[in-house]
Amino acid sequence: MVNFAQGDLMMLGAFMAVTLIGDVGMPWVLGLFLSVLALAVFGYLLDAFVLRRVLGEPQFAIVMLTIGLGFIFRAVAGLVWGYDPRSFPTPYTGESLRVGGVVVSYENLAILLGTLILCVVLFLFFRHTRLGIGMQATSQNQLAAYYVGIPVKRVFSLVWAISAGVAAVAGILLAPVSLVQPGMGFIGIKAFAAAVIGGFGSIPGALLGGWIIGVSEQFAGVYLPAGFQEMAAYGILILALILRPEGLFAQIQRKKV
């Protein structure tokens, strides 16, 4: 399964958090927890009612379907929350940590820590739990997974729940540094670039891919003429696909016939 609507799920998560914390006035931690939960439930239902129907169809259909879903999410978010960018208040906004001579704002620190914790949790989940291993098996071969007794449909729904929940966390982490608006999901394309560079199915790979893209964008912004900053991610993506289409941490082997 490939999800081109991931960035838009992230956007929905950020909007949920803004609404719960900013508008309703919930405590920060509770609002965060609730919006992640809401997105996870949403992901589960989305799979149960929409995506399950295309299970077994060609991959092209799934790609198009998720692109279409992304557009719907964006339009709905625009209708509900409007197109004005909104800021996201956090308890740590505006404060920063001084380590030696380096000043790091708590917002960026939260992103760093959140990402690390998320990665470790996901890594352990996929490595050590029955459900995680079942998910990996399903992703490798659906039919064989059926045969060994994995409830493939439910596993798919749970994968979507997890993935939507993670997207919500990403949205909440990103919200303080960028603004919350329906178009913020376009960063999802860069997330794809990160996953492709690192190799699909590898969480350390995704981290490294994200790091490569982020760093090269910043360097391109400083050392190259204007405009190259926006192009850097895509250029590197194409380069990576040419040089190592299977990703840095490859789980792919080419089938030889």
Place this chain on the structure above:
Amino acid sequence: MRFLFKTHYNQDIDHLKHGGDRFWYGLLLVLVVAAPAALGTFYLGELNLVMIYAIAGVGLMLLVGYTGQVSLGHAAFLAIGAYTHSLLLGAGVPFLLSLLAAVLVSALVGAGVGWIALRMTGIYLAIATLAFAMLTEQTISRAEWLTGGFRGLAVPQPSLFGMPLTEGWQRYYLTLALLVVTLLMALNILRSSTGRAMVAIRDSEISAESVGINLAVYKTLAFALSAGITGLAGALFAHRLGYLSPDAFTFLISLQLLLMVVVGGVGSMRGVIYGALFIGFLPQLLAIARDTLPPQIAQAPGLEPGIFGLILVLVILFEPQGIFGRWLKIKSYFQLFPLYRRATHRRQKTYLRTERLR
């Protein structure tokens, strides 16, 4: 039911199989040729746009529907065709030559992209073409010395053999002629060995390779053909726009082209025409629908992409073969009248194995 009595092998590859086909297509041709006499300027212009979409759709269909390579970046080829054509026209190159150059440049770029994309399949290919489209858009907006960037580029008026093509009906006939030529060319390619090789690649790369089809050559060729035809549509689109700027060729346009192919019916050239009609007249339908909707929904700025997304989702969920597939079902219902069964058109599910073991 109709039973064809074939007396010659060539009848197997005829475009028009029998008298009924010849009659209806002849009638259609007469109608579209006579259209300018009956339609007003507005609808003639819309029809012209539909035909431009159809040309681009033929290009995309060759790639997506017949070679099985997904491209999310066809707006880039549209842009390359449009800019090449307008720049050459501006430099004083004759209309037909500059049209040809637009096709060639797009085809060359397409061959390059296809060559790069050789090792990729499925979603990797989709992402790579998307990245290529983003790169093209950025390049066009940054290369101000050539394209004018966001200030835009005025498209010179076209003229054919010294006769200026400014009237609506002149452009209509020009587009119509090019569409017919493109369609015939595409259909002829599809019944030649090249087309058969492309279809074989779509159905199974491994078996295509084992019957001796050179995957690299045919995939690159398919990309080049598709890009060239889309470039032609781009050149015509430039005249339609009158003023080029990078934000006329965004991801939304790529998606619209794909939507056209999917809604019309993947894997049929008639589907392209249905899809183009659908995409071309959808904005009008939306405009009419806006009058009846409550204003806070109707005036929302992002509504149109949302509707596009909704239609895409509905078509994929409920009629994956698009309008053309629906038409086939209706036709076979009447042909087989009391014997039609739903299961006739049920598709076998193919349980997906991972991309990792391709």
